[in-house]
Amino acid sequence: xxxxxxxxGKPLCGRVxxxxxxxxxxxxxxxxxxxxxxxxxxxxxxxxDVFDTIVILELLGCRVWWEGHxxxxxxxQISQWQIPAQIAAxxxxxxxxxxxxxxxxxxxxxxxxxxxxxGARPVDLHIKAMKDLGAQVEEKEGCILAExxxxxxxxITLHFPSVGATENIILAAVRAEGVTVIKNAAREPEIGExxxxxxxxxxxxxxFPEGRIEIxxxxxxxxxxxxxxxxxxVAGTYMLAAAITGGCxxxxxxxxxxxxxxxxxxxxxxxxxxxxxxxxxVDGSRKRRNIGFLExxxxxxxxxxxQSPMMALLAVTEGxxxxxxxxxxxxxxxxxxxxxxxxxIELKEREAIIHGVPAxxxxxxxxxxxxxxxxxxxxxxxxxxxxxxxxxxxxxxxYENICGILSDLGAEIVTVHQ
Ligand code: EPZ
Numbered sequence: 001x002x003x004x005x006x007x008x009g010k011p012l013c014g015r016v017x018x019x020x021x022x023x024x025x026x027x028x029x030x031x032x033x034x035x036x037x038x039x040x041x042x043x044x045x046x047x048x049d050v051f052d053t054i055v056i057l058e059l060l061g062c063r064v065w066w067e068g069h070x071x072x073x074x075x076x077q078i079s080q081w082q083i084p085a086q087i088a089a090x091x092x093x094x095x096x097x098x099x100x101x102x103x104x105x106x107x108x109x110x111x112x113x114x115x116x117x118x119g120a121r122p123v124d125l126h127i128k129a130m131k132d133l134g135a136q137v138e139e140k141e142g143c144i145l146a147e148x149x150x151x152x153x154x155x156i157t158l159h160f161p162s163v164g165a166t167e168n169i170i171l172a173a174v175r176a177e178g179v180t181v182i183k184n185a186a187r188e189p190e191i192g193e194x195x196x197x198x199x200x201x202x203x204x205x206x207x208f209p210e211g212r213i214e215i216x217x218x219x220x221x222x223x224x225x226x227x228x229x230x231x232x233x234v235a236g237t238y239m240l241a242a243a244i245t246g247g248c249x250x251x252x253x254x255x256x257x258x259x260x261x262x263x264x265x266x267x268x269x270x271x272x273x274x275x276x277x278x279x280x281x282v283d284g285s286r287k288r289r290n291i292g293f294l295e296x297x298x299x300x301x302x303x304x305x306x307q308s309p310m311m312a313l314l315a316v317t318e319g320x321x322x323x324x325x326x327x328x329x330x331x332x333x334x335x336x337x338x339x340x341x342x343x344x345i346e347l348k349e350r351e352a353i354i355h356g357v358p359a360x361x362x363x364x365x366x367x368x369x370x371x372x373x374x375x376x377x378x379x380x381x382x383x384x385x386x387x388x389x390x391x392x393x394x395x396x397x398x399y400e401n402i403c404g405i406l407s408d409l410g411a412e413i414v415t416v417h418q
Pocket of ligand 1 (some may be wrong): 022023038119123126160163165186193207328371
């Protein structure tokens, strides 16, 4: 699927069950390497980033197989500690094998990670933390070479609550000697889920409210089965699909307890959200209010991953709104594509000033990263006429069966192979 054509203007109605969380399962799959046995993950999403991570696990010596929507990983026979560049370059989360392999093998060799180009995305915090745990780390020719016979627990303070760096420290600390304390750790739900997965395997990890995590290393791990949380960014994307098309979508498996900042924005805009049992019904049929100002922030703030999809909605919401992107320095690329569809957006450094227009018009646009692709899908669902979105391989990295789901909700969407 590299291009899709969407004929816009149809209110989407129906029901969608939210897939397992991409950003939770990727560190969990790396964590499987820490255990000489089998780990099972229920509700594992069938998305490209998972498929690519399975390739990495198999290259390291793991056996991996599907049992329906459950993914099983047998990491009893790991023989490798190097990750080939061509696979690691596809996604940012390949960096998480740094901590996992150091923990399991005492060494790791991997290229700088790839993934969505949202700015520089350095890995300095990751590398400094591995050094803090006693690793020798060399960076040469675009590769990271780390070695440490036995990582030693330490108190590590992150100057920024980096999600990936927090995950890497946890992965390396589980099999380290002694206690590791992380201060100013990221608090995204995916961190809690990684800790839960590891506790289910017997690890001794304690989380404290002020962004402090304690890992007591050296505990023997065991086989386990984990039920993956639903993906809060995918859920937010389908909520936006109801709002932008004026439809009504029932969302099953909505991780509402991790979406307070998102649902608050919807309710402030006058978008009706009703809870019935474990379903959430999003009704976008009523007139929306503008939000005025929105900024992204580390959890529990508004997630940066919904910034571009929200921009698509604000592009067709009357009045002026401003979005400030505080996490990534280059996450407004999609604005240029939305402007080609008729959106009125002005970019000023870290801010986008948006004046809502009555309609967008279909044209050919190009996705450049995962959540930007989702924003273009949303804009296409609203636009008059047909929108051809190229670069759709980005969206298959994180959204399982999005074309099938949108079509079931009433969208006129076809994949175009060119
Ligand atoms: C994770 O990326 C997510 N990816 C991102 O989702 C998400 O946007 C991001 O967290 C923030 O929530 C996965 O979980 C696979 P960070 P990560 O380290 O770990 C800077 C998506 O669309 N930084 O918290 O890379 C960095 O440049 C993806 O699903 C350093 O300076 O995020 C950025 O400005 C996109 N040095 C900020 O911190 C470092 O060593 C946040 O990065 C690490 C990060």
